[in-house]
Amino acid sequence: MNDSPDIKKEIKQSKPFEYKSAEAIVALLRTTDEIKRRISEVTAREDITPQQYNVLRILRGAGYDGLPTLEVGKRMIERSPGITRLIDRMEKKGLVTRNRSGSDRRCVPCKITSRGIEVLDSLRDPMARIEADIDQKMSSNNLDLLIELLAELRK
Amino acid sequence: MNDSPDIKKEIKQSKPFEYKSAEAIVALLRTTDEIKRRISEVTAREDITPQQYNVLRILRGAGYDGLPTLEVGKRMIERSPGITRLIDRMEKKGLVTRNRSGSDRRCVPCKITSRGIEVLDSLRDPMARIEADIDQKMSSNNLDLLIELLAELRK
DNA sequence: TAAAAATAGTTGACTGGTCAAGTAAAATTA
DNA sequence: TAATTTTACTTGACCAGTCAACTATTTTTA
Incomplete structure (x- = not known):
């Protein structure tokens, strides 16, 4: 009770969804959170994070020459500025190798x-x-439709 | 070059999208990542994270009696097992108060x-x-459609 | 009503992620 | 060709998130 007395007046729930997009954003966040949790459960079996899984997929797709560190970062589904650390940890686990390029x-x-x-x-x-x-x-x-709508959202 | 020689044989890009849902998942992750980044930019102006913003919204909606800590956690858009710490930080910043209940x-x-x-x-x-x-x-x-499709995805 | 179970939350140890500043090499420009 | 800018990282300090174990209180049940 150390708040100002007029806090009561100030607390008023804003109309649930002023913009329809607000509801879509919440739905998007919730849905993705749920899917991410399911993916985490799977990757955890091999003691890796979903991000590390994503790196492995990218590197497998890249072939023998591999890919420069930051290029891996750019191709990730979720952008990750901490890509160096991420790959550090993967190297420690023996999942990837790194060697400074000659050229x-x-x-x-x-x-x-x-x-x-x-x-x-x-x-x-x-x-x-x-x-x-x-x-x-x-x-x-419906999956096609969803993919399309999401693309539209990303502009 | 310290990998086994047959690594070449093993590296083969799997068919891009075996299930159509795989593409939808990627689209979902990408789109949400982008939106989250935009939201982060906004909340950063007040030195809070999107999760903390979410807590503030929940608590404003809850009114005078406030809400028990774990109840706040349950209402969050993205589930957060670290809710105690999250609110610790918010209390330090003076954004929320906590008092053990009498009843x-x-x-x-x-x-x-x-x-x-x-x-x-x-x-x-x-x-x-x-x-x-x-x-x-x-x-x-289309927003309605998107909301509907996302609900379907969450089952 | 005493013991067991459930609930609500806290704490410690740890991992992962982020930001800003720094280094080294290559490319550009004056 | 020397100076500047850009690129590709690396590093340090910090914050956020996670997991497991623990405490305190309440509820259930035998």
């Missing part, structure tokens, strides 16, 4: 290790199960 | 302070601008 000595190309590929392989099925579950829940048309 | 001494109801309300007020317009921007970008029908 451009500023760059440090990262490559996935065979251990990293093993981890991806072992997560493949449980990850597919998440996707299959959604695929079953929503029609293909 | 049930296990509970610690949290209340927003007038300073907390000030912060909400000062973020109101910039936050509305984010919403207005989306409202302008998408038709009301």
Whole structure:
């Protein structure tokens, strides 16, 4: 009770949704939070975070030459300014290797290790199960529609 | 080059999207990441995180009696097991108060302070601008559709 | 009513993520 | 070609989030 007495007057719930988009934003945040939690549960089996999983996918797709550290960061689904640290931790776990490039000595190309590929392989099925579950829940048309609407939102 | 020689064989990009839902998940993560970044930019003006902003909104809506700590956690858009710490930090900043309840001494109801309300007020317009921007970008029908599809995804 | 279970929250140890400033190499420009 | 700018990171300090174990209180149940 150490607040000013007129706090009562000030506390008034604003109209629930002034803009319709506010409701969409909340729905977006909630839905994504839920999906992220499910993905986390899967990646946790191999002691990695969803972000680290994303890096592994990117590096597997990149092939032998690997990719410079910051380029990996740019390709991530969720932007991650802390990409150096993220990859530090992955290197410690033996999931990736890093070697300063010979041609451009500023760059440090990262490559996935065979251990990293093993981890991806072992997560493949449980990850597919998440996707299959959604695929079953929503029609293909609605998924297309959703993808389209989300693209529109991103402009 | 300290990887096994057959790593070359193992690196093969899996088909881009085995399930259509995979593409939707990526779109969802990307879109939400972008929106969250915009929201962060706004809340940063008042030196709070989007989660703290969310707590302030919940507490303003809750009125005088405030809400028990864990109840606040449950109402959050993104679930947050670290709610105690989160509110610790907010209390330090003078945005909320906490007092162990008289009737049930296990509970610690949290209340927003007038300073907390000030912060909400000062973020109101910039936050509305984010919403207005989306409202302008998408038709009301499409927003409804999006909200519906997201609800379907959450089951 | 005493013991057991459930609830509400706190705390400590840890990991992960973020920001700002710094370094080193390459590219650009004067 | 020397000075400047840009690029590609790295590092240090800090904050936020997570997990497991713990305390205190209330509720249930035997």
